[in-house]
Amino acid sequence: MVVRLVVARCQVDYAGRLTAHLPMATRVLMIKADGSVLVHSDGGSYKPLNWMSPPCALREGSTEDGQVEWTVTGKTDDTLRILIEEVLHDSSHDLGVDPGLQKDGVEKHLQELLAEHPATLADGLTLVRREFPTAIGPVDLMCRDAEGLSVAVEIKRRGEIDGVEQLTRYLELLNRDPLLTGRGAVRGIFAAQAIKPQARVLAEDRGITCAVVDYDALRGMDDDAEHRLF
Amino acid sequence: MVVRLVVARCQVDYAGRLTAHLPMATRVLMIKADGSVLVHSDGGSYKPLNWMSPPCALREGSTEDGQVEWTVTGKTDDTLRILIEEVLHDSSHDLGVDPGLQKDGVEKHLQELLAEHPATLADGLTLVRREFPTAIGPVDLMCRDAEGLSVAVEIKRRGEIDGVEQLTRYLELLNRDPLLTGRGAVRGIFAAQAIKPQARVLAEDRGITCAVVDYDALRGMDDDAEHRLF
DNA sequence: CCTTATATGTCGCTG
DNA sequence: CAGCGACGTATAAGG
Numbered sequence: 001m002v003v004r005l006v007v008a009r010c011q012v013d014y015a016g017r018l019t020a021h022l023p024m025a026t027r028v029l030m031i032k033a034d035g036s037v038l039v040h041s042d043g044g045s046y047k048p049l050n051w052m053s054p055p056c057a058l059r060e061g062s063t064e065d066g067q068v069e070w071t072v073t074g075k076t077d078d079t080l081r082i083l084i085e086e087v088l089h090d091s092s093h094d095l096g097v098d099p100g101l102q103k104d105g106v107e108k109h110l111q112e113l114l115a116e117h118p119a120t121l122a123d124g125l126t127l128v129r130r131e132f133p134t135a136i137g138p139v140d141l142m143c144r145d146a147e148g149l150s151v152a153v154e155i156k157r158r159g160e161i162d163g164v165e166q167l168t169r170y171l172e173l174l175n176r177d178p179l180l181t182g183r184g185a186v187r188g189i190f191a192a193q194a195i196k197p198q199a200r201v202l203a204e205d206r207g208i209t210c211a212v213v214d215y216d217a218l219r220g221m222d223d224d225a226e227h228r229l230f
Numbered sequence: 231m232v233v234r235l236v237v238a239r240c241q242v243d244y245a246g247r248l249t250a251h252l253p254m255a256t257r258v259l260m261i262k263a264d265g266s267v268l269v270h271s272d273g274g275s276y277k278p279l280n281w282m283s284p285p286c287a288l289r290e291g292s293t294e295d296g297q298v299e300w301t302v303t304g305k306t307d308d309t310l311r312i313l314i315e316e317v318l319h320d321s322s323h324d325l326g327v328d329p330g331l332q333k334d335g336v337e338k339h340l341q342e343l344l345a346e347h348p349a350t351l352a353d354g355l356t357l358v359r360r361e362f363p364t365a366i367g368p369v370d371l372m373c374r375d376a377e378g379l380s381v382a383v384e385i386k387r388r389g390e391i392d393g394v395e396q397l398t399r400y401l402e403l404l405n406r407d408p409l410l411t412g413r414g415a416v417r418g419i420f421a422a423q424a425i426k427p428q429a430r431v432l433a434e435d436r437g438i439t440c441a442v443v444d445y446d447a448l449r450g451m452d453d454d455a456e457h458r459l460f
Numbered sequence: 461c462c463t464t465a466t467a468t469g470t471c472g473c474t475g
Numbered sequence: 476c477a478g479c480g481a482c483g484t485a486t487a488a489g490g
Contacts, residue, residue, distance in 0.1 A: 003272045007323045017483045023329040033272040041328035042233040042263040045283040053275040093237045095256040098271035105248035247468045
C-alpha cells in the first residue's frame with residue numbers, strides 16, 4: 001500500500017527477453033507496493049525507460065566498492081539491476097486502495113449499442129448473434145437483412161485497414177458455410193466512428209459496405225445510456 | 231528539464247479519444263519537463279491509470295469553491311482535469327539530459343541465424359537472399375528447395391495472424407513473377423518461435439508451411455554466437 | 461490458466 | 476507527416 005519515490009543518479013541494466021542498458025544519469029525511480037519498479041526520465045510519454053512488472057522482488061544490497069545496488073528479480077529470469085551513485089530524494093507515501101478506473105467510449109460499448117440498434121447500420125437489419133464464432137475468431141455482429149441474407153458486421157472505434165482485412169477473412173470463411181449462404185452470399189458491413197480513406201477504398205473494392213457510426217446519437221437512442229454517464 | 235512529483239488526494243477526468251473517470255483517492259502525479267502528466271496508483275504495472283502525452287500544456291487553476299484544479303490540454307481536443315483535494319507531497323527535481331537507452335534485441339538475430347541455417351526450416355533448403363525486395367516490402371528470406379522451387383520465408387518472434395497476412399501478400403506478388411515461378415509456384419514458410427493456433431489455421435488454409443524455431447538450438451549451431459554474449 | 465482482441469496503446473523507421 | 480511493423484507491448488474478457 002506504499003509507494004516509494006526516489007530521485008537518484010543511477011545506472012540501470014535489464015536482462016530478460018532482451019538486454020538494455022542505461023548509462024549513469026539522474027532519474028526518477030518509483031517503487032510500488034508489489035515491489036515493481038519504474039525508471040523514468042523527464043521526457044518521453046508514460047512509458048518508463050526501464051521497469052520490472054509485478055510480481056517481482058526488490059533486494060537492496062551494495063557492491064564491493066560500497067555503492068548501493070538494487071536487484072529486482074521477476075517471475076522468470078528477468079533481472080533489473082540499478083546501481084545508485086547518489087540519492088537526491090527518497091520518500092514513501094501511503095496511497096490506500098485505488099477505486100479503479102471507469103472508461104466509456106471503447107469498442108465494447110459501441111458493439112453493445114449497435115447490437116441494440118442494428119437498423120442504424122442498414123434498413124431492416126436485425127441481429128442474429130453477437131460474437132458469432134468462426135474458426136479464426138468471432139464476428140462482432142451477425143445479422144440478417146430485409147431479404148433474409150446474412151450480414152457480418154465488424155466494429156472498430158477507428159476504421160483502419162486492419163479492420164477491413166479482418167472482415168474480409170471472416171467473409172471468406174463464412175461464405176463456405178452452406179447454412180449461411182443458402183439465400184445468397186454473406187455481405188459485410190464495416191462500422192466505425194471514423195473510417196480512414198484508405199480503409200474505405202479497400203472495403204469498397206471488396207464489396208464491403210462502410211458505415212460511419214455516431215456514438216453520441218446511438219447513446220441517445222439507448223434508454224439505458226444513463227448507466228454509463230457520470 | 232525538471233520533474234515534479236506530487237502525492238495528492240485527487241479526482242481525475244479525461245476526455246479525448248474516450249472518456250475516463252477516476253474517483254477521489256490518493257495517487258502519485260508525475261509532471262515531466264514537457265508538461266506531460268502521469269497519474270499512478272501503487273499497483274498495476276508501468277502504465278499509469280491516466281495520463282496526458284506530450285506535447286501538452288498544464289494550467290493550474292482553482293474551482294469556484296476554492297479547490298485546486300489542474301487542466302492539461304493536448305494537441306487535439308484531449309483534456310485531463312485533475313481536481314486536487316489535498317497535497318501530501320510536492321517536490322521538483324532537475325534530472326539533466328538523459329543519455330538514452332541502449333537495446334540489444336532478439337528478432338533481428340533470429341533472422342541472421344536462420345539465414346545461416348535455412349535447412350532447419352525444411353530439408354535441402356538453401357538461401358538465395360536475405361531481405362529479398364518486392365514492391366510492397368522485403369521478404370525476410372528468399373530460398374530454394376531441393377527441387378529448385380522458390381520458397382519465401384517470413385520470420386517472426388511470435389507467430390500471429392498478421393504475419394500470415396504479410397506472407398500471403400508477398401506470395402501473391404511473387405507468384406506474378408515468371409522468373410520465380412518458372413519451375414512452379416513460390417511456396418511460403420512461416421517461421422516463428424511460437425505460432426498461435428489461429429495463425430496456424432489461416433496459414434495452412436493458404437498452403438503456407440508453419441515452422442516452429444528453437445532459438446537456443448539455432449544459437450548452439452552457430453559458432454559465432456559468442457560474439458553476442460556478454 | 462490459456463487464448464484472443466483491444467489500446468487514449470507507444471515507439472521507431474521509412475517513404 | 477503518414478503508414479507500417481514491433482513491443483520486455485499491457486490489459487481485459489472469455490473459454
